[in-house]
Amino acid sequence: MPADPVETIPPVVKTVTVDCTPEEAFRYFTADFGKWWPLATHSCIAFSSGHTQKPATCTFEQRQGGRIFETGASGEEHTWGTVLSWEPPTRVVFTWHPVGEERTAQTVEVRFTTSPGGTEVVLTHSDWERLGALAQQARDGYDQGWESVFGSSYAEYARGRAAA
Amino acid sequence: MLQLLRSKPQCVGELARLLPVSRPAVSQHLKVLREAQLVSEYRHGTRHYFSLNPVAFGELRQYADSMWQDALNAFAAYVSSQKKSSTEDK
Numbered sequence: 001m002p003a004d005p006v007e008t009i010p011p012v013v014k015t016v017t018v019d020c021t022p023e024e025a026f027r028y029f030t031a032d033f034g035k036w037w038p039l040a041t042h043s044c045i046a047f048s049s050g051h052t053q054k055p056a057t058c059t060f061e062q063r064q065g066g067r068i069f070e071t072g073a074s075g076e077e078h079t080w081g082t083v084l085s086w087e088p089p090t091r092v093v094f095t096w097h098p099v100g101e102e103r104t105a106q107t108v109e110v111r112f113t114t115s116p117g118g119t120e121v122v123l124t125h126s127d128w129e130r131l132g133a134l135a136q137q138a139r140d141g142y143d144q145g146w147e148s149v150f151g152s153s154y155a156e157y158a159r160g161r162a163a164a
Numbered sequence: 165m166l167q168l169l170r171s172k173p174q175c176v177g178e179l180a181r182l183l184p185v186s187r188p189a190v191s192q193h194l195k196v197l198r199e200a201q202l203v204s205e206y207r208h209g210t211r212h213y214f215s216l217n218p219v220a221f222g223e224l225r226q227y228a229d230s231m232w233q234d235a236l237n238a239f240a241a242y243v244s245s246q247k248k249s250s251t252e253d254k
Contacts (some may be wrong), residue, residue, distance in 0.1 A: 012229045015235040018243040028243050036242030037235055050192070123236060125228055 017117040025112045025119040026089040033068070034058035043070050044078045044098060062086075068094060081105065096125065104130050142159035173206075173213040 017027050040054040055070035064086040069079040085093035089112055097105035107127040113120045180187035185201055
């Protein structure tokens with residue numbers, strides 16, 4: 001059992017306005033996911049290759065229960081998450097565990113709302129407590145999954161900062 | 165590598181022996197981890213040891229914050245480029 005209580009971790013919330021309809025925004029976000037996602041810097045292959053390689057493709061399957069995954073040049077797949085709610089054009093919710101394990105996956109919700117500039121896109125990354133509990137356990141020394149998540153994510157961030 | 169460091173502090177030579185990567189790759193990875201303050205190093209005799217730091221969890225959330233900012237910026241740029249072209253992209 002963790003010695004310390006798991007801290008409450010507020011969700012990450014990001015907003016952007018795009019000049020198109022919510023229907024288009026939803027489609028661009030999901031169907032075209034692999035076309036806009038920064039794969040060269042934010043993917044499992046990019047991290048594990050020290051940013052020398054990137055995935056061949058990245059796919060966002062267009063349905064509830066669909067997978068979000070990257071595919072390497074040799075066809076190897078790495079799943080980033082699974083679609084929990086598929087509600088075009090308003091909302092999509094998916095689990096998120098690109099560098100971790102499904103059991104500690106967080107949740108990402110993306111909402112698309114008509115706004116004066118076109119469509120307001122609000123992304124909320126929550127359920128950090130699932131990872132927090134694991135971090136606590138890792139600190140107590142009897143769980144292994146945390147380091148791969150924390151280590152690779154943060155190390156990549158640090159690499160990005162160092163390179164900037 | 166972090167799993168190895170979790171069990172006990174290791175020196176570069178030992179990590180290179182245990183991992184399927186070259187010693188320079190191990191050194192480079194350790195440099196990144198050290199910059200990220202995930203590992204700390206100390207000398208013992210002639211050897212340089214690396215050990216895992218317990219770190220504040222909020223830093224991972226901070227990483228996610230910057231990652232999603234980058235991702236949404238890329239998304240907005242993509243939408244702009246789509247709207248600029250006169251035909252629908254298939």
